[in-house]
Amino acid sequence: MLNLLDTKKRWNRRKTARPAELLDAAIHMFTEKGFATTKLEEVAARAGVSKGTLYLYYQNKEELFKAVVNETFLPLIEDLKNRELEHLGSISELLQKDFLQWWTHVGCTPLGGIPKLMITEACNFPELSRFYNEKIIDPWRRHIVSLLEKGVSRGEFRPMDAEYTAWVLHAPMVMLACWTHSMDRCLEEKIEPIRYIHAHIKSCLFGLLNENSEFRQTGTLVDCPRPADGAE
Amino acid sequence: MLNLLDTKKRWNRRKTARPAELLDAAIHMFTEKGFATTKLEEVAARAGVSKGTLYLYYQNKEELFKAVVNETFLPLIEDLKNRELEHLGSISELLQKDFLQWWTHVGCTPLGGIPKLMITEACNFPELSRFYNEKIIDPWRRHIVSLLEKGVSRGEFRPMDAEYTAWVLHAPMVMLACWTHSMDRCLEEKIEPIRYIHAHIKSCLFGLLNENSEFRQTGTLVDCPRPADGAE
Amino acid sequence: MLNLLDTKKRWNRRKTARPAELLDAAIHMFTEKGFATTKLEEVAARAGVSKGTLYLYYQNKEELFKAVVNETFLPLIEDLKNRELEHLGSISELLQKDFLQWWTHVGCTPLGGIPKLMITEACNFPELSRFYNEKIIDPWRRHIVSLLEKGVSRGEFRPMDAEYTAWVLHAPMVMLACWTHSMDRCLEEKIEPIRYIHAHIKSCLFGLLNENSEFRQTGTLVDCPRPADGAE
Amino acid sequence: MLNLLDTKKRWNRRKTARPAELLDAAIHMFTEKGFATTKLEEVAARAGVSKGTLYLYYQNKEELFKAVVNETFLPLIEDLKNRELEHLGSISELLQKDFLQWWTHVGCTPLGGIPKLMITEACNFPELSRFYNEKIIDPWRRHIVSLLEKGVSRGEFRPMDAEYTAWVLHAPMVMLACWTHSMDRCLEEKIEPIRYIHAHIKSCLFGLLNENSEFRQTGTLVDCPRPADGAE
DNA sequence: GATGAATGAGAATTCATTCAT
DNA sequence: CATGAATGAATTCTCATTCAT
Numbered sequence: 001m002l003n004l005l006d007t008k009k010r011w012n013r014r015k016t017a018r019p020a021e022l023l024d025a026a027i028h029m030f031t032e033k034g035f036a037t038t039k040l041e042e043v044a045a046r047a048g049v050s051k052g053t054l055y056l057y058y059q060n061k062e063e064l065f066k067a068v069v070n071e072t073f074l075p076l077i078e079d080l081k082n083r084e085l086e087h088l089g090s091i092s093e094l095l096q097k098d099f100l101q102w103w104t105h106v107g108c109t110p111l112g113g114i115p116k117l118m119i120t121e122a123c124n125f126p127e128l129s130r131f132y133n134e135k136i137i138d139p140w141r142r143h144i145v146s147l148l149e150k151g152v153s154r155g156e157f158r159p160m161d162a163e164y165t166a167w168v169l170h171a172p173m174v175m176l177a178c179w180t181h182s183m184d185r186c187l188e189e190k191i192e193p194i195r196y197i198h199a200h201i202k203s204c205l206f207g208l209l210n211e212n213s214e215f216r217q218t219g220t221l222v223d224c225p226r227p228a229d230g231a232e
Numbered sequence: 233m234l235n236l237l238d239t240k241k242r243w244n245r246r247k248t249a250r251p252a253e254l255l256d257a258a259i260h261m262f263t264e265k266g267f268a269t270t271k272l273e274e275v276a277a278r279a280g281v282s283k284g285t286l287y288l289y290y291q292n293k294e295e296l297f298k299a300v301v302n303e304t305f306l307p308l309i310e311d312l313k314n315r316e317l318e319h320l321g322s323i324s325e326l327l328q329k330d331f332l333q334w335w336t337h338v339g340c341t342p343l344g345g346i347p348k349l350m351i352t353e354a355c356n357f358p359e360l361s362r363f364y365n366e367k368i369i370d371p372w373r374r375h376i377v378s379l380l381e382k383g384v385s386r387g388e389f390r391p392m393d394a395e396y397t398a399w400v401l402h403a404p405m406v407m408l409a410c411w412t413h414s415m416d417r418c419l420e421e422k423i424e425p426i427r428y429i430h431a432h433i434k435s436c437l438f439g440l441l442n443e444n445s446e447f448r449q450t451g452t453l454v455d456c457p458r459p460a461d462g463a464e
Numbered sequence: 465m466l467n468l469l470d471t472k473k474r475w476n477r478r479k480t481a482r483p484a485e486l487l488d489a490a491i492h493m494f495t496e497k498g499f500a501t502t503k504l505e506e507v508a509a510r511a512g513v514s515k516g517t518l519y520l521y522y523q524n525k526e527e528l529f530k531a532v533v534n535e536t537f538l539p540l541i542e543d544l545k546n547r548e549l550e551h552l553g554s555i556s557e558l559l560q561k562d563f564l565q566w567w568t569h570v571g572c573t574p575l576g577g578i579p580k581l582m583i584t585e586a587c588n589f590p591e592l593s594r595f596y597n598e599k600i601i602d603p604w605r606r607h608i609v610s611l612l613e614k615g616v617s618r619g620e621f622r623p624m625d626a627e628y629t630a631w632v633l634h635a636p637m638v639m640l641a642c643w644t645h646s647m648d649r650c651l652e653e654k655i656e657p658i659r660y661i662h663a664h665i666k667s668c669l670f671g672l673l674n675e676n677s678e679f680r681q682t683g684t685l686v687d688c689p690r691p692a693d694g695a696e
Numbered sequence: 697m698l699n700l701l702d703t704k705k706r707w708n709r710r711k712t713a714r715p716a717e718l719l720d721a722a723i724h725m726f727t728e729k730g731f732a733t734t735k736l737e738e739v740a741a742r743a744g745v746s747k748g749t750l751y752l753y754y755q756n757k758e759e760l761f762k763a764v765v766n767e768t769f770l771p772l773i774e775d776l777k778n779r780e781l782e783h784l785g786s787i788s789e790l791l792q793k794d795f796l797q798w799w800t801h802v803g804c805t806p807l808g809g810i811p812k813l814m815i816t817e818a819c820n821f822p823e824l825s826r827f828y829n830e831k832i833i834d835p836w837r838r839h840i841v842s843l844l845e846k847g848v849s850r851g852e853f854r855p856m857d858a859e860y861t862a863w864v865l866h867a868p869m870v871m872l873a874c875w876t877h878s879m880d881r882c883l884e885e886k887i888e889p890i891r892y893i894h895a896h897i898k899s900c901l902f903g904l905l906n907e908n909s910e911f912r913q914t915g916t917l918v919d920c921p922r923p924a925d926g927a928e
Numbered sequence: 929g930a931t932g933a934a935t936g937a938g939a940a941t942t943c944a945t946t947c948a949t
Numbered sequence: 950c951a952t953g954a955a956t957g958a959a960t961t962c963t964c965a966t967t968c969a970t
Contacts, residue, residue, distance in 0.1 A: 034268060040964080055965095055967080060965075119411075121266070123418070129415050151440070157441060157442060157445070158442045167428060168428065168432040169435065171403050176403070182350070182352070183354045185355055186358040186362055186365075187361070196396050202392065203392070203397055203401065206439040208397075209388070210387060210390045215322050250954090281955075282955065282956050285955055293939095293941095501732045503959090505961090513935090514935050515962085517933075519961095520934075525962090556911045559904075583812055583816070583878045584730060584812070584815070584816040587877075590882040593878075601879075621904045624895070625894075629895045636868060639870060640867070642815050645819075646819060650819070651825070651826065664864040667903075671905075672791075672854065672900055673788065674851060679852060735944085745951075746952045747953065748947085748952050749952075756945075757944065
């Protein structure tokens with residue numbers, strides 16, 4: 001009797017847990033092998049169910065893929081707004097925290113594979129790309145832009161092209177996530193994420209130039225050469 | 233009549249021209265759709281030949297893929313050394329030139345898709361990954377490291393973790409290439425590469441902080457929080 | 465309606481029945497058309513399933529081929545030993561029985577095509593050849609050798625090179641099987657197996673020579689001429 | 697000048713020699729790998745010409761195959777008639793000579809692979825099968841039949857079913873050829889052809905039974921059991 | 929709900945054959 | 950005559966998807 005109840009309970013728990021288990025298995029497989037190369041049977045096996053069960057929860061492979069992107073990343077964006085409001089100290093500190101938290105909460109988790117996945121499959125899923133850009137990338141970038149602008153208005157940061165600087169600042173973080181989910185897995189010598197992030201923070205806050213470097217005063221930016229002929 | 237002309241054309245092309253034509257077609261298809269999704273028939277069609285012809289030049293899909301990576305990127309690394317020796321001015325200038333040239337000669341050409349491709353397929357081709365890392369990525373990074381170290385020794389740059397700063401500085405360039413070969417293709421509003429690169433150069437040379445910003449003197453780096461539970 | 469019935473039938477067959485059905489279809493196709501010429505789709509069709517189903521049971525064409533040889537012939541070897549022990553009469557009788565039983569239980573069944581198949585494909589599957597020789601041919605030949613030796617020791621048979629005589633005695637039986645699975649199928653006038661086997665038995669037991677033939681006493685064996693130049 | 701002439705001569709010799717060279721290459725490849733598995737490119741390569749050249753001499757693969765069978769075996773049949781007429785001694789001697797000569801002139805030469813080839817491909821080339829049977833097999837068998845009948849009428853041989861005994865007597869020779877062109881190539885321990893042929897001759901001339909064996913007088917032939925159910 | 933046997937469309941690959949040179 | 954680059958029909962094999970149980 002007890003056993004029956006127990007089984008039933010477990011069964012119910014199962015039923016509701018399934019989607020999450022399937023998504024978790026799917027994230028792993030998709031980020032490791034890519035969309036086309038991932039076999040649904042493998043996803044099912046990893047989640048401990050049969051191929052057919054997958055289809056009870058997701059219409060097909062493509063829907064599963066979309067669910068992975070939508071349902072796992074979206075929740076993360078919500079936290080953003082709050083943290084910013086709470087914060088009292090300098091923008092520099094806030095920026096650092098954001099980078100580090102992005103890494104610890106996203107980059108180094110299974111979710112860290114999603115950016116790589118989107119880069120990989122963007123052209124094959126344009127719809128999803130637009131969705132991802134609108135719901136994930138853009139809000140996050142807007143968040144950074146607002147930080148930068150606040151920093152400038154406070155006099156903490158120098159005047160800048162905030163829109164594009166936001167791109168540029170986030171890029172190393174995304175690349176770190178991509179790297180650890182791709183090449184890094186094949187190489188002997190692994191990258192050290194924290195050391196990488198610190199190098200990033202130092203370089204973007206303080207710049208490469210020495211305090212009294214001549215170039216800091218007089219240096220001018222190099223002009224852009226004409227694109228090569230082979231360019232598209 | 234048309235047929236005759238067409239046939240003639242077919243035979244004008246020669247064994248020597250073919251490999252380059254095929255590789256070119258392959259780069260486009262692979263970078264656009266990924267390895268698994270690319271159909272060899274499409275590659276052949278794009279190169280204006282039939283399926284079978286592809287196999288006269290490349291043993292199979294995998295060999296074609298490797299050839300794309302090996303034979304197109306490798307030559308580019310050679311130029312590096314020379315330029316550095318010729319240069320007389322500041323390291324800052326040289327660094328800018330390198331970034332801009334990388335963009336105009338690689339990033340914005342069809343070759344710019346290769347980094348995306350390698351990120352995508354690294355786990356599926358570990359052998360190739362190691363090769364690519366050894367022959368392409370590492371030499372380029374070493375080049376940047378040597379620039380940074382020279383800058384430091386000249387007093388032009390502040391002391392730094394050159395090894396990792398090199399990673400961090402190159403990341404936005406790679407990201408730009410990935411972006412233009414993925415999401416950017418699906419979005420209305422395109423990124424402006426030159427504006428992006430300038431933002432990158434300014435931010436990394438001068439830093440975000442104002443000259444007289446308080447944080448520049450007293451600011452300390454935030455500690456790294458514990459990784460989240462979900463982390464791997 | 466028809467469709468429903470058809471579908472039902474498809475599902476009546478079960479995982480357990482399939483391998484045997486597939487092997488049976490495969491024997492027929494392979495022995496009729498050879499390995500290379502047999503299309504897996506035809507094998508599947510003959511077994512009443514689709515192409516894909518074949519691959520659920522056999523990894524690929526080669527494995528199917530090996531299974532045909534291994535799993536169909538092997539069981540037959542077991543009977544051998546027993547019969548010999550039971551038998552009380554003359555070796556001549558036993559030998560006759562063995563030939564006739566080989567024909568009725570192997571030669572004239574679908575299995576009779578396997579020797580032809582092995583002859584055909586031996587060079588293309590050396591591994592399998594060795595296996596077949598060790599597990600099928602050799603035991604059977606050893607069985608005949610032991611019969612011959614017993615016959616000699618009893619004084620029933622004349623002294624002989626039992627090892628090679630065993631080869632020679634079995635050859636016409638194999639030839640008969642090969643013939644009925646090859647040329648015989650294309651000719652108007654079919655061979656009569658029983659008549660053939662009787663001719664074989666008579667000729668090998670009694671010899672061609674007349675009882676009182678002069679040659680039987682005085683005849684000497686002709687020497688072997690030098691091999692022709694074209695010989696390998 | 698001399699050189700030119702020489703080249704020309706060689707060239708001409710080439711032109712006329714080609715078909716024979718091609719056939720020779722074809723026999724080797726076909727008998728080793730079978731019809732379907734043999735690539736025309738390999739045949740061409742073995743003959744030292746290009747793929748295209750093959751088509752100057754033989755319309756297609758099938759024609760080449762037929763030529764191999766037709767043009768190489770047919771000449772051999774001519775010798776037969778003559779030898780029989782010349783011979784003065786016993787039929788037993790003649791029979792031995794025929795077996796040995798068949799081996800040295802056919803069996804152990806590249807031609808020895810043709811029987812295997814015909815067994816293999818008979819069903820795929822019914823036309824050719826009939827031709828081969830009519831032109832090669834049947835004449836040869838008729839030749840043996842006539843020997844046997846002459847032997848019987850002379851009192852040298854016992855009365856017999858000459859038609860089928862001819863089949864049976866030739867079978868071990870054909871099997872020997874098949875064996876050496878198939879399994880034998882994959883095994884450590886090779887068969888010894890001459891020893892095999894001698895065992896064959898002894899067994900068929902004298903029989904297995906001892907001179908005074910009881911069975912020779914009283915022995916009766918075993919009845920044929922009913923064919924097994926699986927029989928076709 | 930869950931299963932996994934069966935399906936069949938689709939992609940990679942091979943190779944006989946053609947034909948411009 | 951000879952060549953060998955190019956072709957494309959034909960075949961093996963894979964895997965997302967279905968559906969009877």
